[in-house]
Amino acid sequence: MKNRKKLTALALGALLLATSAVGIAAASGQLSGSIKITQDNEVDYAKLASVNIDQAVASALKAQPGQVIKAGLENEDGFLVWGVEVALNNQIHEVKIDAKNAKVLKIETDQPDSQKEGSKEKD
Structure with a gap:
């Protein structure tokens, strides 16, 4: 009986640790795709x-x-992803697509360079 309680406690602890790691990665904005890049050689991406x-x-x-x-x-x-820039209503949306299964991993929104503060100086 004691061993069963210990195993249950260990399993619960492992589950909490795993969920915390996933939560930390998500909170830090890190992306997790299906294809891990082991050597960063752009020639091999395709x-x-x-x-x-x-x-x-x-x-x-x-x-x-x-x-x-x-x-x-x-x-x-x-991770290997497709970065697709989409323009709509004076904003650029960077859509990250998993290169293995075409799932949307992340969408970030940004203004075009011409509208960013300080991007062009006026004469």
């Missing part, structure tokens, strides 16, 4: 990706409608 550019763009536009400005494979927090 070989590693299961999702092509058309699939990535379709997935991004489904999550964030607008006009695609550019799309490319990127190393994001050590």
Whole structure:
């Protein structure tokens, strides 16, 4: 009986530790994809990706409608993702798509460079 209680306590502790680690990664804004990049060689990105550019763009536009400005494979927090920039209402939305399964991992919103404070000096 005592052993069962100890195992239950250990299992609960391990579960709490695992959930805390996931929570910390999410809170820090780190992304977790399906394809881990072990050697950062951009030449190999296309070989590693299961999702092509058309699939990535379709997935991004489904999550964030607008006009695609550019799309490319990127190393994001050590994972291979498609970065798809979508413009809508004077804002740029960077949609991160998993390069293995086309799932949306993250959407960040930013203003275009022309509207950022201090990006261009006036004469």
